Amino acid sequence: MQSSKCIISKIFGVVTLLIFFSSLFSCDSFFKKEEDKAPLARVGESYLYKEDIQDLLKNNVSKEDSAAFVTNYINNWATKQLLLSKSKINLPQEQLSEFNQLIENYKTDLYTRAYKEALVSQSQDTIISDAELASFYEREKQNFRLKEKIVRLRFIELPKQFLNKDNVQKSLDRFNTKDERFLDSIGIQFKKLNFNDSLWVKASRIVNEIPPLTFENEDRYLKKSQFFELQDSLGVYLAKVTDVLGVNETSPLSFVKPTIKQVLLNRRRLEHIRKLETEIIDDAIKDKEFEVYE
Template identity: 70%
Template sequence: MFFRFKSLRPKGYSWMVLALFVVSCNSLWKDNSDEQPIARVGELYLFKEDIAPLLSNTMSKADSASFVTDYINNWASKQLLLSKAKINLSEDKLGEFDALVETYRTDLYTRAYKEALVQQGSDSVISQTQLETFYEKEKENFKLKEKLISLRFIHLPPQFMNKESVVEKLKRFKEDDIRYLDSIGVQFKKLNFNDSIWVTASRIRDEIPLLTLDNQDRYLKKSQFFELQDSLGVYLAKITGVLEINDIAPLSYIEPSIRQVLLNRRKLDYIRKLETEIIDEAIKEKEFEVYAQDK
């Protein structure tokens, strides 16, 4: 991931809920009086236009026919089973299932509506100051569970010429060295010159198969330069930084996670505000009342 590889005042919400309802119930209300059904189960009919959107233009006639047959049989099976279930299940069980369906329906609509409002009104920009403030406040919760390394790295092909020059410039890494290495970078199998980025030790082991859990501490030490070779080529690395397990993770490493946490918190706060404003507005407009109950 880090290596560069070469190889409320929510006005007007009612229309949104209505739109969701109309879409979901489209097949219930459509008029098929002029169309011939292709199958029937009891009083329910299946029409060609119900299946047409599911057919791909790339299907052969034989595949289309087979798909339609399977679809009709599956549809009929479900309708017949549903009919039998309504007859044979107890009233209590049917009522329980109906309540679950209604709860799911309500949750689906309200969740979609709230997500739409959040996208319209919630700020998705997290400033660097906000990231740093949260990091400083919570940094004790960001202890590492795996060793992190920053390094410069080159994977040379097996027959690469002038390896000594590359080694010298990777170690020294002055402006002229960087320009030279960049200019011949297309000859490398893999490279990473950005030694300000932290990567896990396991990721480095993936890139350098000769490194293992048993020997990594020998090579992954700060300021260490190492050269390893196998049939795939030569691995050159200069370690510029090491953070051990239980060290505090650097902000640059956990910034994406912090950003997501802050966005989620902001989203929840915005939704709570919307819910409160919806209730307040309904009370003001006398659309919502709570009646006193006798104790």
């Protein structure tokens, strides 16, 4: 009479065979998937499959262009594979070892950097208060010297044949509450407009927006309290300059606020990463995952 252990062993064997054969003929089996793969080329033990280049083929490309692209891609792939194979045979072992170490170091850096960035992005506070911005600005004010003239102005570009130019000009220059309402009411007729004269703008940007204004004549027009009118074949350009700061003057806080915010966020991020690395080491030591031997 067979022992129970022997019977269980035979049953287990039969079940294993059934599972194996059912997987062979299953539409979802591993081997079936391999058979479905369409190889395009082989170099040694490396295969290039159709799905490897599927995403590279665009729908709007002709069959002739697709065929040429695939042929070129296969040849390039084969060249790289053959060169890689030859390099492993013919390069000195010391050099191969050095390259393998570089690859491992790069892979480690890639994984760890991505992991740290993911942790930081999940937990880092990205809100910088106005008080933090102002405090940093006051401490570092001497480092915020302008490298280019900046300007505050109101600006309108009119079509060449605009009929009500004189009233627009007076309202833009004076710009009281009534004038602002008037300009807003007919703003749809303007080609371009900017009424926000609290915003500092680089002089180079203004020169690009107003074709008749050039780097040679900007000092004539971009002066504090200056109103100017320029025109060319495209339109009429009206502007009232409300303030100007020149090269080497201190940047206003509003102008450098985005830069300061980025600096503070980068500092906070680096501090968070250092804290994270310290906590990882401390936790590993506590859990006996990390030990240093004398």
